[in-house]
Amino acid sequence: MKNTIKLKQTLFNSCLDFIDSRFTTIQNTINEIQESLTSETKSSAGDKHETGRAMLQLEREKAGNQLSEINKIKVALSKIDVSKTTQTVGLGSIVFTSNSNYYIAISAGELTAENKKFYAISPNTPIGLLLMGKTVGDVATFRGTQIEITAVI
Numbered sequence: 001m002k003n004t005i006k007l008k009q010t011l012f013n014s015c016l017d018f019i020d021s022r023f024t025t026i027q028n029t030i031n032e033i034q035e036s037l038t039s040e041t042k043s044s045a046g047d048k049h050e051t052g053r054a055m056l057q058l059e060r061e062k063a064g065n066q067l068s069e070i071n072k073i074k075v076a077l078s079k080i081d082v083s084k085t086t087q088t089v090g091l092g093s094i095v096f097t098s099n100s101n102y103y104i105a106i107s108a109g110e111l112t113a114e115n116k117k118f119y120a121i122s123p124n125t126p127i128g129l130l131l132m133g134k135t136v137g138d139v140a141t142f143r144g145t146q147i148e149i150t151a152v153i
Contacts, residue, residue, distance in 0.1 A: 096151040
């Protein structure tokens with residue numbers, strides 16, 4: 001049981017690191033755009049200047065939307081209780097299958113813990129939706145491949 005919680009905590013921390021990294025990248029982009037907006041001086045080519053400013057405003061808005069998305073993902077991750085284990089696949093479950101291992105949390109890509117590969121996926125992804133609510137021994141078909149659930153923690 002202790003190793004189970006340790007594994008869950010390791011995967012959870014990897015997801016947090018993923019979010020923090022994305023957050024920092026987007027925050028830096030916003031800061032660079034803000035610097036560009038404030039440092040850009042009116043040139044003799046007025047229309048060109050306005051177009052440049054408009055493009056920077058659009059980039060800042062896009063980065064702001066990405067920041068908002070990251071905050072939503074962070075909220076979703078905060079709902080996971082790493083000390084909780086269940087027999088049924090749900091948010092925070094680690095799912096071992098006949099072909100891959102999954103951590104049902106957020107879409108953070110491939111993670112490694114205890115020398116094993118795990119795919120951190122959101123419950124809303126196609127494979128996440130397929131696995132949710134399943135238990136050990138259940139078989140699902142994803143893209144023509146049979147996937148048997150061998151363990152859920």
